[in-house]
Amino acid sequence: MSDDSSDRIARHLRSVAAEAEPGSRLPSTRALAARFGAGPVTVQRALAQLVAAGVVETRAGAGTFVRRRVAPSARLDMSWQTAALGPERTGSSAVGSTMRQIPHDTIAMHSGYPDLDLMPMREVRSAFGRITRGAGAGGRDQVFARPPTAGLPDLRRWFVDELDVDGWRDSDAVIASGGQAALAATFRALAAPGDPIVMESPTYWGAIAAARQAGLVIVPVPRTGGAPAAADLDEVFATTGAKVLYAQPNFANPTGDVWNAAQRDDVLAVVGGHRAFVIEDDWAHDFALDIAPRPLACSDTDGHVIYIRSLTKSLSLTVRVAALLARGPARARIENALTVSDLYVAPVLQAVALDVVSRPAWRTHLQRLQRTLAARRDSLLGALAAGAPELDVARPPGGLNLWVSLPTHRADGSPIDADLVAARTLARGLSISPGREWFPTEPTGPFIRLNYAAASPDRYDEAVSILRAAVLDGTM
């Protein structure tokens, strides 16, 4: 009888829904139960039928509504947009595979971020609690009010203090909502559409995409022994008239390279000689494993270095906070570009970041994080050496990734294509990043990038086995 009742209620509601405006609210469960002399479970069963049929939809806490029908002309003809939009600057595959969402059981070696269990979750949760209850510094409402566009003063000071050298002032820092926002705004500020920008090759895909989006022409320079050679740099500055170099002097993404002292001096001398800027993306500051290098910004004496450091990867993926340090008119121009793009950074995120990094637990977290990363790196290197000795890979002294050089050909003479290898491993449950994404121009060979910070070490052997098969077996 209950099933009959629910069918009867469903038939009634179907006719109501057919007559009603999409989006109108149905009577409450209680009203329907009273009207049909049925129990609430019976009514719920009727509603569940209609939800399944796509006739109505429930919204938590709000009730049940007649579903808005997507127009029958769902295949709208948008072809007029193709001409209106015109040519595309960034390329349709501009967003790297590192941002891909993957199935839960796929091994995640493509990601640009560490796994959540490497983040100080407890400390971040506590900080959110303190800050949003008004127990943090600055008073009850500060984190709900509009902050200065350059960011909270204490957070700016913290980033400057981290450089730990003379010559930088708190006011040199500007807070941005993550490293990507900082570098995209810097590109727009320091160069005009059509201008050249010099980049190491390979380099971070997000910098390549942001430069293209800004209409810049990327001039690549190879790394020679881990850094751009002074002669190469001098030549590209001279021939292109470029005024900006984008670089990752420490633990470059994807290669893990670190500039040594002589290379740093050389680059600064060339950049200074050409009256140019170097944008230092210190993305792996918190992921120093074997050595503790100094930022290039520490050696800057006259405003050539623009320094970017983010906390997103080491503190919390949800605390999108970075700082950009610059001096002179360049700083004013970059702050202007950031404000025009974003107005300001959510003060609650700034306050949480400051709260977490100001506590002793932050140092403890970084030490534990670095120990864990070093162990994972060595574990993945071991698995590769044992399970895929054909692959060529160096031991990076910091960062989150291995940069793997694949053989160019298989034993049968067939060429190895890193894009196809990545597609094959993904089909078999391993997500990796193909090398092409990291080159501003043509790749110099088949490479892949393996992140050792996101996937569980339990699955390294399985990952290496999938990878080796995809490299050596040309069939899908």
Added chain:
Amino acid sequence: MSDDSSDRIARHLRSVAAEAEPGSRLPSTRALAARFGAGPVTVQRALAQLVAAGVVETRAGAGTFVRRRVAPSARLDMSWQTAALGPERTGSSAVGSTMRQIPHDTIAMHSGYPDLDLMPMREVRSAFGRITRGAGAGGRDQVFARPPTAGLPDLRRWFVDELDVDGWRDSDAVIASGGQAALAATFRALAAPGDPIVMESPTYWGAIAAARQAGLVIVPVPRTGGAPAAADLDEVFATTGAKVLYAQPNFANPTGDVWNAAQRDDVLAVVGGHRAFVIEDDWAHDFALDIAPRPLACSDTDGHVIYIRSLTKSLSLTVRVAALLARGPARARIENALTVSDLYVAPVLQAVALDVVSRPAWRTHLQRLQRTLAARRDSLLGALAAGAPELDVARPPGGLNLWVSLPTHRADGSPIDADLVAARTLARGLSISPGREWFPTEPTGPFIRLNYAAASPDRYDEAVSILRAAVLDGTM
């Protein structure tokens, strides 16, 4: 004796600091007290002397440190940057005075935001508590993990449902970190540097600045009876070849104008005829006071309207969340531009926004907010009519602002300059926005914008009195 002791301790610490590396930590208060046989207050007094002298600095919870000396060459010569930076696209005053931080007792009628006491602070605090404790929807860790670049699916659905019409799908929405980020990315996506973009005049300063930053050429069209005239629009599209119109059809900022039904149809017909896009900035959706107009996006049938709506101004200044709705290849290109600029929006902010707007208290908040805003608007209009009858101001049916037309000349024949008026009122404790900031080209007369949502109504009479004196009295 205590003063002598603190001097003695201070002298000792000065010599310690002079020898020590900048950044090194001084002995604790307890240790110093023990060493000098002094009380903690005496030690604190010594430390305060040295802090005031800039010799040491204290960091909350961490101790006292030898201050890092800013290099003696603090006046670095950055003049080389001027040539390296080259011409500026946005103009150095690109950021409007609405972003200004003012002294606490200044009357804030310049702001672009409502006062904190108009925001649902309790609901937002509760939502942060639920979400960061892991009690929200989606599981304990979801808000600490990387979200899809387009945003949390339920939040995207909420924004689409708010349009309440057929023909839009959940997947048409992309989440951005605030309306400014959404529109800046849209400009970059839909137009290339050097391209024209059509804008109503006057219009939102942030749109003017973002378009200039993107290298676009702004083509202004005047509002005639509240909206661009079809003939004017047709002419500028035809003569410039523009493919994009930026507009605020409802409660335009700064004027409060609303397009009527015929004007909306006209604009859509012209835009469609030129195969162009209209970017609808629905900034005041939650500030409808006298009428409840529909977004232009509700009338779009073939992908010409790009729709932007932010929650920052009505939900919380710290919850920087907006949505951008677009269909066809334009949507893909805009999402790409957003991702390249920002990667993704902090999931904790997305989850808090969704939590707040999904509860019945949200509707209650909006009703109360709109009643309060209407009362304040009428109160400020009343104060102006009584205290400054020389000023010409219309009653806006929604939004946060009055757009005031000043007389062009005083009784003595001297011209009235709105920039000078704004400078004068600021010196006397009233912060307002001069009209020039809202015109893409030359202002058509002296205007000012007065925000009625930020300052307390208790001070409206005082504000009007300061304003009238600044307008009618040409001396500073």
